[in-house]
Amino acid sequence: MPRDLAASVRPEGPNRLAFWTCASVLALALWTSGAATPVYPLYASDWQLTPFVTTAIFAVYPLVLVVVLLVFGSLSDTIGRRASILLGVSASIVGVLLFALAPDVGWVLVGRAFMGLGVGLSLSPATAAMIDIAGPVNSARTGAISTASTAVGLVFATLLGGALVQYAPEPLHLTYWVLLVVEAGVLVLVWRLPRDRDEKAGHWRPRWPSVPRALLGAVGAAAVCVSASYALGAVVLSLGAEIGVTLIGTDNAFVTGSVIALSMLVIAVVALASRRVPVVIAVVVAAVATGLSFTALVLAAAQQSLGLFLAFCVLSGVGYSLFFASGLGIVSRFAPEHHRAGTLSAVYLVAYLVQGATALWLGAQATRGGLESAVDVGAPAIVGLALTAMVAVVVVMRGRERRRRVAA
Template sequence: MQPFLNTRAAFWTAGAVVALALWTSACPTMTYPLYQADWHVSTTTVTWIFAAYPVALIPVLIVFSDLSDHIGRRSAMLLGLLAELAGVLLFAFADGVPWLLAGRAFMGLGVGLSLSPASVAMVEFSAPGKEGRAGSVGTAVSSSGIALAMLVGGALTQYAPFPLHLNFFVLAAVIAVVVCFVAGMPHHTANETSTWWRMRAIIIPRGNRGFSPPARSRSRRPSSSAPSCCRSVRRSPTSWRVRPTPWSPARCCRCSRRSSRSAPCWPGA
């Protein structure tokens, strides 16, 4: 499809992809209690369904982090949105736990493929000199995605018919609309490469390979010029430190034979 969006529209379309990623990740939250009540799903099973999302998300973020640099932001976002759509439809038509596990895994796959390219695309499609605005707008649309998941999902689950399905059908329709807009974005941007993507080994920088033992906090040692009974513990802004009190032979009777006074070292002693 030929691109039909200008730079400004492409910027907000990428923001919509970010919002959809967060909406998709949180959309099943409202229905977990219903699965337990209607399907008699145990808490352990619900935990496994929830865990299927990060199990799929984390490897995608590690392995395919630079995929959009080779196939383009638009292609990477489309792949992610299609995976999100597959996961949401699996939840919409689910009649058992295996459907939920597969749907949650597809959601993690889709969010991992679309979130990073969309965030980078917001920077690349920003107006000249306003690239810093992409960070604040990205934070705002991320919060909006989570808010939509809670408000729209909660309202549809609580008040609309088909509480186990309608929430996901509405989200699937929104994803389908955003897919059409993403297909109209420019295919390549200036920061993309023309080489083929290949899997690369995870490399830890040489300076971070060694083991560093935890740092030990060292308290400041008191001065040896003051006797032990004349040292007091005073509180500093960061920790308790031992600091010597002002001392002279004439002020202390316990620790100096040169003193003729009988006053105690500590007030009230």
């Protein structure tokens, strides 16, 4: 980000507007990601889709996004944050329009690919811009607001989306028309951001996201943290509605959307409440919450218990929030500005690859053996990933503290 946007630790005036515009892009990205969640049961019933095809609709998005991050991960470091975000939001608009018009699953899959393209082009630059504006000294605050922004987007996707699907006309399409209007509004806000291309950056060419050798440990820890949070998100967003329908005993999209939105609300509250919590403590709490959440989910599936499913939603929200904020906080502290977008792209690349693979794997398992079987095999793997994230962060942060003491 240029110096005219890299401002004080508490953005004011134009910098404040730019900061919150980028936060709105994060919210929009996750709203776009989760927009289909309340509609999945309708797709399954109206179009006779198996759980594998339903989760494939979800998984196309992160898998395309991984390809985009591989090729365009450092694009905004060359053409500027604003230009990259504009391209991303425009591609998302195309994807949402295809969903709004979709007569069959083929349109939905293509639309999902455009959503992945759009979020891949906009998510890392928007996150990097927020860090640039607020500065590394405010890394905890920026991480908390980033996490809360994504949660707000998911709340709109599940709660508002569920209400539109259940009570408004055109349940397969209207929620996307509403999202399209919001996308257009955010596009206008992004257009008004200051132009920020660094003339010394040269011409862009496709290249893999690059991470300096000195940052590999920190980026690895951040990537595992965000991967753990996104794996949790894959369970909630790709299978949560169908699990909810089974346990609640109703096909009311607003009711199931409200239950899933509970997890998103917890994510936002925890993110804002925990911004002063040290990273090491945060990841330990996140790992414990993840373990408890899947214990509750396994028992909920076995006992057909709505109360235990609600406990899963709350605990998984705690785990997601703390892992995601911790991952972004580590990047904020360790990555210099000129490597920040590429570093974030590497982190998101790993996380979305994990999310897409998790959704497809669990969908295939649910098709073969049912939802309870998918939960039983998925729980140990995701809890293991959470424990890996905890260990990685502890090792990285202790190493940093050790080097600081030696330098002193």
